Amino acid sequence: xxxxxxxxxxxxxxGTDVAAAFRRAGLRTALVFGTPDTxxxxxxxxDAAVVALKSRSAPAGEAVADxxxxxxxxxAKGAAQTYFKYCSTFDxxxxxxIGPVTDAxxxxxxxxxxxxxxxxxxxxRTVYQGHLFVHDQLLSDSPLRHHPLNPMTDSALTRxxxxxxxxxxxxxxxxxxxxxxxxxxxxxxxxQQTGVRHIVADALTDDDLAVLxxxxxxxxxxxGAAGLAEGLGHAYPATAPATxxxxxxxxxxxxxxxxxxxxxxxxxxxFYAAGLPSLHLDVLAAATGRDVTGEALAWYDAQEPALPxxxxxxxxxxxxxxxxxxxxxxxxxxxxxxxxxxxxxxLVERGVRRLLVAGGETSGAVTTAxxxxxxxxxxxxxxxxxxxxxTTGDSDLALMLKSGNFGAPDLFTRALAAPAQEST
Ligand code: ADP
Numbered sequence: 001x002x003x004x005x006x007x008x009x010x011x012x013x014x015g016t017d018v019a020a021a022f023r024r025a026g027l028r029t030a031l032v033f034g035t036p037d038t039x040x041x042x043x044x045x046x047d048a049a050v051v052a053l054k055s056r057s058a059p060a061g062e063a064v065a066d067x068x069x070x071x072x073x074x075x076a077k078g079a080a081q082t083y084f085k086y087c088s089t090f091d092x093x094x095x096x097x098i099g100p101v102t103d104a105x106x107x108x109x110x111x112x113x114x115x116x117x118x119x120x121x122x123x124x125r126t127v128y129q130g131h132l133f134v135h136d137q138l139l140s141d142s143p144l145r146h147h148p149l150n151p152m153t154d155s156a157l158t159r160x161x162x163x164x165x166x167x168x169x170x171x172x173x174x175x176x177x178x179x180x181x182x183x184x185x186x187x188x189x190x191x192q193q194t195g196v197r198h199i200v201a202d203a204l205t206d207d208d209l210a211v212l213x214x215x216x217x218x219x220x221x222x223x224g225a226a227g228l229a230e231g232l233g234h235a236y237p238a239t240a241p242a243t244x245x246x247x248x249x250x251x252x253x254x255x256x257x258x259x260x261x262x263x264x265x266x267x268x269x270x271f272y273a274a275g276l277p278s279l280h281l282d283v284l285a286a287a288t289g290r291d292v293t294g295e296a297l298a299w300y301d302a303q304e305p306a307l308p309x310x311x312x313x314x315x316x317x318x319x320x321x322x323x324x325x326x327x328x329x330x331x332x333x334x335x336x337x338x339x340x341x342x343x344x345x346x347l348v349e350r351g352v353r354r355l356l357v358a359g360g361e362t363s364g365a366v367t368t369a370x371x372x373x374x375x376x377x378x379x380x381x382x383x384x385x386x387x388x389x390x391t392t393g394d395s396d397l398a399l400m401l402k403s404g405n406f407g408a409p410d411l412f413t414r415a416l417a418a419p420a421q422e423s424t
Contacts, residue, residue, distance in 0.1 A: 010054075010056040028046050034373075046376070051070040083224075088119070092150060112192060113197055122383070140152060172199055209230065252305055268314060286335055296343055344357075374390075375389055384403075
């Protein structure tokens with residue numbers, strides 16, 4: 001069986017989000033961290049593979065080069081269609097990277113038209129008359145107008161895209177989408193005949209996205225957020241059974257947290273309040289050469305094996321500021337990532353088979369330390385937070401990679417609630 005959809009996500013969290021969307025649509029989906037190389041293997045029999053890049057805020061030339069490398073790799077694995085996943089708030093600058101990356105993917109595929117839709121109705125992102133709404137506000141009236149990297153001061157997607165491409169930009173409005181798949185296909189053809197290359201489509205509901213997905217089935221390149229990916233996924237007849245792994249229960253369970261986001265701090269507090277063993281890492285002591293890793297492992301070895309444990313560097317805003325003032329922001333982050341990466345490898349050696357990692361950067365550090373390049377996506381514990389399955393050495397590992405603000409406050413205890421069973 002061969003891969004059908006190859007997806008390129010412009011950031012790591014977006015990669016997990018879109019991979020979970022393809023899986024919800026019934027596709028067996030793999031997630032690959034960073035630009036793959038010839039040695040990167042996919043789990044067998046995948047319908048969809050998502051390569052998660054860090055290209056959203058990179059210089060446009062670099063974003064294009066990385067995306068093209070990912071597209072070539074996905075083609076080599078058999079993917080016939082490319083999906084470019086960007087943010088549901090169309091996070092970009094006047095220079096890109098949505099326009100330049102989509103244009104490059106289209107050129108490489110020899111295609112002259114693509115459909116764009118960043119709508120994500122469950123998260124309140126809808127598109128009407130080409131304008132992006134965040135719940136009941138236009139994007140430009142929402143808090144995203146103050147985004148630290150890319151302030152969004154316009155809501156008209158056609159106007160946002162135009163300066164990012166030398167090609168024409170058009171719209172398929174909601175009235176057309178409501179008329180169904182055939183009407184959308186005809187509108188795509190009509191736009192194509194007048195030289196429009198980027199077509200923004202309206203969508204208010206998941207049903208609208210299902211119509212767009214079915215209409216886009218034959219397009220070599222499609223672009224948008226996780227909602228359109230799910231619509232597209234539903235349009236593919238399932239050939240492999242979706243991964244049905246439910247919450248894993250085999251082997252010891254641990255959380256490694258490096259995220260200092262408010263939600264992660266709540267999840268840590270909830271874990272502690274549930275009476276489960278947790279250990280705070282002293283980052284300053286580690287920086288002065290104390291064997292914080294050795295101490296943490298001795299603590300781990302003394303815990304009741306049936307219970308999940310939490311080891312965290314995460315700190316309150318005050319503590320974080322104090323550590324950063326002493327070590328510098330970059331050095332503090334490097335210390336934490338080194339600590340958590342090293343601990344991850346030791347914990348897996350000691351029999352941890354369920355590992356929840358909190359923090360986007362922290363997840364990158366842990367997967368790198370474990371040598372994991374690709375995982376198979378399983379059941380979501382919370383929206384956008386799926387279990388994933390990896391192989392490290394000769395053992396299987398269930399891994400949950402959580403971006404800082406994701407997941408309900410009880411995620412840690414709920415996801416790891418099953419008492420550890422014998423690992424096989
Ligand atoms: P999030 O997804 O919440 O943004 P990340 O893991 O991406 O989480 O980012 C958190 C950053 O904070 C990481 O770079 C991590 O190394 C750093 N960090 C975590 N704990 C501490 C600490 N105690 N002192 C200094 N930096 C820390």
